Amino acid sequence: MSxxxxxxxxxxxxxxxxxxxxxxFRAKEAVIFTFAFPAFLLVLLGxxxxxxxxxxxxxxxxxxxxxxxxxxxxxxxxxxxxxxxxIDREDGTLKRLRGTPVTAGAYFVGKIVLVAVATLAEVVxxxxxxxxxxxxxxxxxxxxxxxxxxLLVLSVLSCTLLGIAASSVAKSGKxxxxxxxLPVIALQFISGIFVHISVLPGPMVTVASFFPVKWMGQGFxxxxxxxxxxxxxxxxxxxxxxxxxxxxAWCVIGLVLCLLTFRWSERQAG
Amino acid sequence: xxxxxxxGLRKDYGANTAVAGIDLHVAQGExxxxxxxxxxxxxxxxxxxxxxxxxxxxxxxxxxxxxGKAGRHWRSRIGIVLQTATDSAxxxxxxxxxxxxxxxxxxxxxxxxIDVCGLTEKAGARIRSLSGGQRRRVxxxxxxxxxxxxxxxxxxxxxxxxxxRRQFWDLVRTLAAxxxxxxxxxxxxxxxxxxxxxxxxxxxxxxxxxxxxATLGGRETAQATVTWTDDTGPHELRTDDxxxxxxxxxxxxxxxxxxxxxxxxxxYLDLIGAAA
Numbered sequence: 204m205s206x207x208x209x210x211x212x213x214x215x216x217x218x219x220x221x222x223x224x225x226x227x228f229r230a231k232e233a234v235i236f237t238f239a240f241p242a243f244l245l246v247l248l249g250x251x252x253x254x255x256x257x258x259x260x261x262x263x264x265x266x267x268x269x270x271x272x273x274x275x276x277x278x279x280x281x282x283x284x285x286x287x288x289x290i291d292r293e294d295g296t297l298k299r300l301r302g303t304p305v306t307a308g309a310y311f312v313g314k315i316v317l318v319a320v321a322t323l324a325e326v327v328x329x330x331x332x333x334x335x336x337x338x339x340x341x342x343x344x345x346x347x348x349x350x351x352x353x354l355l356v357l358s359v360l361s362c363t364l365l366g367i368a369a370s371s372v373a374k375s376g377k378x379x380x381x382x383x384x385l386p387v388i389a390l391q392f393i394s395g396i397f398v399h400i401s402v403l404p405g406p407m408v409t410v411a412s413f414f415p416v417k418w419m420g421q422g423f424x425x426x427x428x429x430x431x432x433x434x435x436x437x438x439x440x441x442x443x444x445x446x447x448x449x450x451x452a453w454c455v456i457g458l459v460l461c462l463l464t465f466r467w468s469e470r471q472a473g
Numbered sequence: 474x475x476x477x478x479x480x481g482l483r484k485d486y487g488a489n490t491a492v493a494g495i496d497l498h499v500a501q502g503e504x505x506x507x508x509x510x511x512x513x514x515x516x517x518x519x520x521x522x523x524x525x526x527x528x529x530x531x532x533x534x535x536x537x538x539x540x541g542k543a544g545r546h547w548r549s550r551i552g553i554v555l556q557t558a559t560d561s562a563x564x565x566x567x568x569x570x571x572x573x574x575x576x577x578x579x580x581x582x583x584x585x586x587i588d589v590c591g592l593t594e595k596a597g598a599r600i601r602s603l604s605g606g607q608r609r610r611v612x613x614x615x616x617x618x619x620x621x622x623x624x625x626x627x628x629x630x631x632x633x634x635x636x637x638r639r640q641f642w643d644l645v646r647t648l649a650a651x652x653x654x655x656x657x658x659x660x661x662x663x664x665x666x667x668x669x670x671x672x673x674x675x676x677x678x679x680x681x682x683x684x685x686x687a688t689l690g691g692r693e694t695a696q697a698t699v700t701w702t703d704d705t706g707p708h709e710l711r712t713d714d715x716x717x718x719x720x721x722x723x724x725x726x727x728x729x730x731x732x733x734x735x736x737x738x739x740x741y742l743d744l745i746g747a748a749a
Contacts, residue, residue, distance in 0.1 A: 207578030209545055222572050229563035295558025302523060302553035303576045304545040
């Protein structure tokens with residue numbers, strides 16, 4: 204008879220995080236597509252656009268290096284979570300867990316551990332490429348590191364929550380990467396990640412301003428580029444307050460969507 | 474007390490009725506098999522008892538609790554072996570079993586579970602690299618590592634080769650001998666006959682027969698068929714007393730004598746045919 208105490212959500216969650224990390228880093232496709240891809244694109248774009256735009260002091264390669272962190276987070280937080288949960292729903296992981304004493308909370312703690320570790324590694328990788336290949340200099344001002352810290356927290360949180368919600372949109376684990384990559388790629392083009400924001404048509408930027416990606420890119424540029432580069436931004440300034448507001452709002456929207464849409468199984472409708 | 478007690482269980486999906494009011498009970502320590510064609514409602518029934526689905530109406534008690542409302546403590550007392558799962562492909566067998574053991578208050582020894590499931594040689598192998606039968610044994614290992622009082626096995630040997638099936642049956646017998654209550658759904662009549670102490674046939678969402686493998690559907694009293702061939706051609710006789718029928722043929726010049734008692738499969742096909 205069961206007389207022992209049930210293991211707590213926190214300890215089971217950390218154990219799930221360890222298992223999630225093992226599974227993620229052992230699956231070569233996942234590592235290549237979600238992890239190495241942003242760095243690969245940065246190498247390509249940074250090698251093509253090497254000069255500074257007229258009127259700007261910093262070469263475009265460094266602008267891409269800063270902006271590309273937004274792509275890295277979309278990849279490790281939004282895509283990893285969204286695709287991962289769609290696959291968990293399809294391959295029986297969620298159904299199996301539902302038949303055990305594991306709580307939904309422990310499952311999500313596991314996902315958060317995976318996203319946190321993968322995102323930190325991704326940011327380090329992108330910064331290494333930026334510093335080593337494109338002479339990006341890391342900030343010395345502690346205030347900039349503080350900005351980086353809150354940007355990372357808000358970006359990872361909003362992207363992870365939206366990824367959990369988006370996992371319900373994909374009909375299967377196979378279709379999930381295609382379905383979820385569509386908004387990711389589209390938002391990066393219109394938000395100034397793949398193309399600098401100063402050359403984009405106005406209406407496009409207006410649309411992008413409603414979504415988190417534009418603010419993430421702008422935020423990371425504010426951390427790694429000199430203040431003289433503010434003139435290249437839409438508002439001519441870094442707009443930290445607005446960035447925090449929009450990303451914070453998306454965290455709330457993401458959380459509400461998660462609570463409304465999360466299901467343990469694909470057939471739980473009955 | 475019975476491990477499972479079900480009365481008037483019903484499940485509707487919109488206008489479709491998957492389970493149309495069934496009664497059944499499973500005693501503690503019993504191996505109970507639920508048979509039926511695809512779409513008959515057996516998986517739905519089992520998933521309601523596992524707490525995976527909500528019922529439309531009726532009463533269900535599993536290990537003394539309502540499976541639709543039971544919590545984590547109840548889940549720690551049951552084990553579920555799913556029909557199809559392909560998860561944890563990149564973990565090794567030992568990592569996965571050890572990880573799942575951490576979910577339970579009183580898990581079995583990981584080494585013992587791997588051993589009893591015949592996976593010791595594969596303990597260090599990634600699950601991705603296992604054969605279908607080995608993969609299924611991992612499912613069983615994850616179902617029993619929590620030391621459950623009640624184990625659900627949903628079509629556990631689908632896709633097994635004959636040798637792997639025999640090994641799996643031995644494993645189920647070992648678990649039953651330890652006192653685990655087992656609920657088995659299967660398509661294979663020989664499997665039900667080999668393992669189950671009692672079984673029920675479900676068709677169109679209803680239980681159409683219930684009994685032991687020897688008595689199901691009046692099998693023990695059913696007529697036998699005696700067939701033979703003589704100078705005038707083949708003959709077939711259905712009789713309650715096949716011994717007397719064969720004795721009456723003694724001394725005659727006949728060939729091809731056969732006495733056919735209905736198999737569990739014959740009885741089963743009659744039952745589901747009559748219901749359809």
